[in-house]
Amino acid sequence: MRKQGFNKEDKKFSKDGLVNLMEYLKRYNVFLIMALLFAIGGSAITVYSPDRLSEITDLITQGIMTGIDIDRIKEIGILLVGLYLISIILSYSQSFIMATITQKTTNKLRSDISNKINRLPLKYYDKNTVGDVLSRVTNDVDTIGQTLNQSMGNLVSGISLLIGSLFMMLKTNVTLTITAIVATLIGFGFMTIIVSKSQRYFERQQRLLGEINGHIEEVYTGHSVIKAYNAQEKTNKDFKELNNKLRDTGWKAQFISGLMMPLMTFVGNFGYVAVCVVGAMLAFNNKISFGVIVAFMMYIRFFTQPLGQLAQAATSLQSTSAASKRVFEFLEEEEMVDESNNTVSIDNVKGNVSFENVKFGYNEDKLIIKDFSVDIKAGQKVAIVGPTGAGKTTLVNLLMKFYDVNSGKIKIDDVAIQDLSREKVHDLFCMVLQDTWLFEGTIRDNITYNKEDVSESVIVSACKAVGIDHFIRTLPHGYDTVLDDNTNLSAGQKQLITIARAMVKDAPLLILDEATSSVDTRTEILIQEAMDKLSAGKTSFVIAHRLSTIKNADVILVMKDGDIIESGNHNELLKLNGFYAELYNSQFEKAS
Template sequence: MENKQTSLLNQMKPYIKGFQLPFVIAIIGAIISSIITVIGPNKLSEITDLITKGLMTGIDTDKVSEIAMLLAILYGIGALVNYTQAFTISTIVQHFSKRLRTAIAEKINKLPLRYFDSHSQGDTLSRVTNDVDTASQSLNQSLGTVLSSSILLVAALIMMFQTNVTLSFVTIVSVLFGFVFVGIIMGRAKGFFKSQQTNLANVNGYVEEMYSGHSVVASYHAGRIVKEEFQHLNQALYTSMWKSQFISGIMMPMMMFIGNFGYVMVVVTGAALTLKGNATMGTIVAFMVYVRIFSQPLSQIAQGLTVLQSASAAMGRVFEFLGEPEMEVDSHKAQQLRTIKGDVTFDHVSFGYSADKTIIHDFSATAKAGQKIAIVGPTGAGKTTIVNLLMKFYDIDQGRILIDGIDTKNMKRSEVHDAFSMVLQDTWLFEGTIKENLIYNQSNVSDEAVIEAAKAVGVHHFIMTLPKGYDTLLDDTVNLSVGQKQLLTIARALLKNAPLLILDEATSSVDTRTEELIQKAMDKLMEGRTSFVIAHRLSTIRNADLILVMKDGNIIEQGNHDALMAQNDFYANLYNSQFVEE
């Protein structure tokens, strides 16, 4: 466990760099506040003894007032120092949390597509939102408390032994068994908090998944199954949260009992010592306060450490995310192509998502500049994988992919991405105006170009029917059909005006009439561009210059539509199954 904690501290170091001085200031503040706190009972002892002695001869009110005034000033200074220390700790924690969020934002852009394909969206979102918030809130609530309480505990011990050794041991022994309980409970607590964060991520992931597929769930009447699975996950979350919160809740009552038990022991022992002349009434009064000062930090430390367990579990998940393998740094690579003609070659490419399973087997194909290349085949044939490799979303295992004779391994990812416009089957629009969505991350795009692209895909008329046209804000109040969203993403790709174009089932979500309009616009706009089209609807690729027929990661046929139909083999059977009436 120590190694694990040390590892966590080492992981935190880059994010707490520069906070040494503020933290030292906070420690100094805690020391000053603790000294003032433990001086108080000593002064109360003096006042009590003055009053006790003065009962027979007269109370020295001036001396009592002087000590009382000193106490008031000290407590005022202590309150100010306490505020400064708490403010400093809070500032450090917030800056630490800000650095974590910044690191996460940067990390997301460095992670390979492999990570997102192998982790649920809910789990990733939980790590970058819930876990960071939990860590921030837990540290903010407990770090300063644990720090000041630990120093106060030491200061109280010093003052107690200086005042009376016997009563000091009585106070310590009366609360010592509290340490045993705290140690046992804390040993079990971390597992509960870690389980709580994991189960929370599972619930988030399941809810996100079911919400995004709500229409499918409803159409299959799967509500009962979904509800049962959610209840199972929710019960697991409830159980782990109940255990962790039980640990948190039991600390305070336990420490209050220990403190009250300490009061009783101090009073009984102090009375016996006073009768023997080994203590005064002032000493007993002082130790009644010291019991509170001594037991309260223990209670706060126990409670704070419990909360810190939650922070530790959350930060463990965050640092696990930040420790994921990143894409290769390619900033040192020089730009290979100033202008791109559009020749693309797959040279004996092999690839597998895992080392023990090859998906693409010795794939070779050549696309000449300006050609339309169609990739067809049954589901799972490897069509989308080819696109992922072409875009450098994944690194190939063997072979080469060349753009204008340049191996993409020697090109920056950004250079490869800039060379392509891409339209996927799954549409993505962000909350912003239609115009902002169309010119996403591009500069120097004129309004005329935006309108021309919208007209080319047949969505201009629809946009103009909206209240603010191209300045209409896309949010929950604007209902777009799947086809309309796809048309907007196609227009976005056309605006990019890249020399290479990828269409991955780009027309699968539109009706036949809209598909024909898009196809005509695409044919016109793909002139002079090398285009890769993945399609299940073979009607959309009949005019392709080259059709690659894939099955189980291999090219089993290639040629144009007429040549493949003449072969009367796999492609012809696939085509005829879709157009049997023809």
């Protein structure tokens, strides 16, 4: 396996979520630069304005002593109005561009996550909850989007305003500037300490949010079971524990980071008072004019105002850093081997399948399939039986190439599936699982899933074969009925639709993993008859605990602890009076 990033290039992410996010934004560098220029331009105009206000103040002061130059004041006033209008345009342009970049970035992130989901191996989903993955797609990406849209522009504007006002302050008076800088450095020191303390709580907050999503998803899907076993109290207790942990972590994160805003406000006011005192002393000694003091009082406001913006942005960036870390951790997960360049294929598939000394374990140090070998002829109906944990479903997962074998080979028509791409292997099979899956769409769309140009007669024939056609026609819109939360289907009816889907695909090999476990005995007989028609001329694999359903199988493989201990047809295995006979007879002992 090799690792891939958010694109198909061999690129690894940094451990810092914000660094990864900046790398991700490079694709929009032109627009981002424009937004930054607009922000800097608007800040420059704002910083430039007090200098003009200082000139107005000095003119007014001189006017009090001599005479007011109304024309000059009018000229400067008009210039200020023009500058503020330009500032408005630049600020709007910055907001528009940042909103565009934000939506494109979050859209691309979600698209990359969606594509990543399809490239991840099944073992990832065996180890992670659905809710946690959903939290990365929704909560974490939304957090990134909100920060880009709300905080990045303010952050850039604040920094440029800070630098611009510092320049104008130095140009105006060095002594007052040093007074303001000393007061500000104290605030930056406190901000650094606070950020270092609160960051770990933001990371824990995002992780706990994912855990809560996973818990809620499990509770929602298993709601009927929870009710049936009166487990509401325990479920609520588990939720409260997670919720309380999230509350405590979120409170600590917000409380510690929330100290920055009032602290920066205090530092700003402290600097303002310091400048006023020092400025008054300089004015009293006739070293500066009254206009300089007025301008500098505005400069110190412009100088300290960004500190509050930086404090607020720092709080958002901490949450964004934690969210970005989770998103890019997911995007960096180990993927399945890229097989897009694999050109090996099987023409005119007959359906011969062979397992040659196959060994497999979900963990390399613990094998489930120890040394499995069998030859299956084209057109045979093969039943795989055995106790729970014997390796039946694992065998099918290997056959479908959902997992790769540790050693040995699986061949279809003498071609090893290791040499075939996963897509080509999947095209050879139609599959019906014990867990039904239907998406929100019409019944017709569910039956013809991912298969184009299917005629109405083929759909109806498949539904009639499984005995679901009459029920579908009783629905308000027949085959065009949309399956959603308002459509009540039994587990058996859902299973019948998935079986009809397999019939419509009409692949040369068929897999039925407990496909009749959710239907009644009469429907089971109908499905068996339909499957006999469907499997005619095809190689089919049937996994069943209900042994009465596989009496007519050509070959029955009896598995135990990952090995085949018996094989033969139903009558031959009963005559052996071995493990299969024990399993078969045990299903009727209680009934008799």
